[in-house]
Amino acid sequence: MTERVFNFSAGPAMLPEPVLEEARENLLSLGDTGIGILEHSHRGPAFKKVYEDAVAHCRQLADIPEDYHILFLHGGASMQFCMLPMNFLTPDATADYLITGRWSQRAIEQAQRFGQTHVVCSSKDRNFCYIPKERQYSERPTYVHFTSNNTIYGTQFTTEPDVPEGAFLACDASSDIFSRPIDITKYGLIYAGAQKNLGPSGIALAIIRDDLVQRGAENLPDMLQYRTHAKHNSAYNTPSTFGIYVMGLVFKWLLDQGGLAAMEERNRAKANKLYEYLDQSSLFQPTADADSRSMMNITFVTGNDELDAKFCSEAAEQGLAGLKGHRSVGGMRASIYNAFPERGVDALIDFMRDFEAKNG
């Protein structure tokens, strides 16, 4: 078999090898059923067990209270940008958004079609290279929305934003979910497209408090109401059975690694190594402010576009793939989610050191 490379892609991204190997084993027959995982009815006993295990492992992993629903929803985080305001934002009400990058911008744009929106803070003035500390909330927002980690810009919140009384906190955690411990009780809704830290693309995990499920608008198409999916255990229509299966394997793998506290320790160690190298390098500069740095996506530049391109190209030849930064930041981006191994970070630093010696 072809040797696997270190894949720094921002998403879809590396998955744990034991998870991929188990999925491969079960593609033509899930266990001894004689029916592949893609082919099992979502109403049958074999898939029912897959679903129940996924929910149980997710609940255990993040210590999710019983009054929160664990939903597997179609369409990734972008569909949540719609469902959140459609369910909760009425024309005369206001929703507060913290604008820290392209995805929070896209989220607020969807909300503007349903009600009033208010910008709590924005780091657009410096191309989203920091998490703003000064924040101004509207008077009585329905909810406060933020993006916990900004994939493109390499920034991350270290703590949850404040939430005015009467509002609930909603979070797009697509690029850092389950990378560190989380206090679910601070959130009304937390959601994540699966393709970075959880599984295949095209499916989202949504964790939502029961009172919000009950409160959501009722005049929406059934597919766009949280209550529909909560009532039918994510099987109102045929869910992405393979997506649920792989996410379940990832939850189990995270538990086997020691859970979220252990993952934070590993993720912090990986990121710190790379930032430490960057901070002493005379060729490479990190792009995010030091107090806003992401543990998941580490962005850096040489300041010379041609040299950046040369770096990415030579790195790829050495089995370090997907390092090209997003065009709105340029340079390089190393995405090192949960499944990305520490030895891949070591290999990157070795390569950078070598590249700096030759090109510095």
Next chain:
Amino acid sequence: MTERVFNFSAGPAMLPEPVLEEARENLLSLGDTGIGILEHSHRGPAFKKVYEDAVAHCRQLADIPEDYHILFLHGGASMQFCMLPMNFLTPDATADYLITGRWSQRAIEQAQRFGQTHVVCSSKDRNFCYIPKERQYSERPTYVHFTSNNTIYGTQFTTEPDVPEGAFLACDASSDIFSRPIDITKYGLIYAGAQKNLGPSGIALAIIRDDLVQRGAENLPDMLQYRTHAKHNSAYNTPSTFGIYVMGLVFKWLLDQGGLAAMEERNRAKANKLYEYLDQSSLFQPTADADSRSMMNITFVTGNDELDAKFCSEAAEQGLAGLKGHRSVGGMRASIYNAFPERGVDALIDFMRDFEAKNG
């Protein structure tokens, strides 16, 4: 490896073994890239080729004209039940629906939230066991919607319904798409959840004429506009990359089988064998009217619930799985989509003959 059984599940359903084997090969490394198919960026060159091949093979397979977009959309057919009226049905306009089962019923219910609806015909009076011939259209419908094959009830349209002038034809073809030749030019929109004839669950194929893409409502959330997905080649957000990959393999497999005319011949042969046996059986009765029979889902009963249960249970022991009928029809259902092999139908008939001899 465990021997594969004959899986008569209505969906998710059997996929072609060569497709599953190829997917398995590429789960840890797509070709020689060293990155598994689940882990490739949807913006990278390797996935770009997967996407382009899928579109090209789909276009070739069904002879889809260039003014139709081939879209891969989140959420299965149920999301299309919403997107269709949201994009095209205004409060003062009317959409016509042919009601031939649970899914067309669910489709019209979503449309009722956006504008007027009109029932062209309904076979509810006889538990949807036939395709009605008498049809009455509204005066100036925006579109006419029908479900070409009714998975639960085992009925299927043999030709497209008429369409009043000025309207376009919309079709949910989830359970018979690409099972026979199709004249795409008769349709404005044809869509299908993938999990029966095309691939994994959680994704839909939608083939839509360009003038409709342009005409759709513009005040909707971006994710719910066809134009968004057409403009971005189904990658406005991260699509189900694995779903597109597997569907592409299925399109290629269908071409290798000889295309849609060859598939129709095979599907007709499989279905006819089973119906011929049912028509001469004194134990089993088919439930659909003879002129409305589906080639994809064949429903039958003994008339005795206990005997039906015994049949399903003993069949499963013989490697004939998923034969239990939907609770709203009862009895048995054999779903024999494109990927279901003829020898599985032979095995079922042998078992039925044996069961009839013992229990008749």
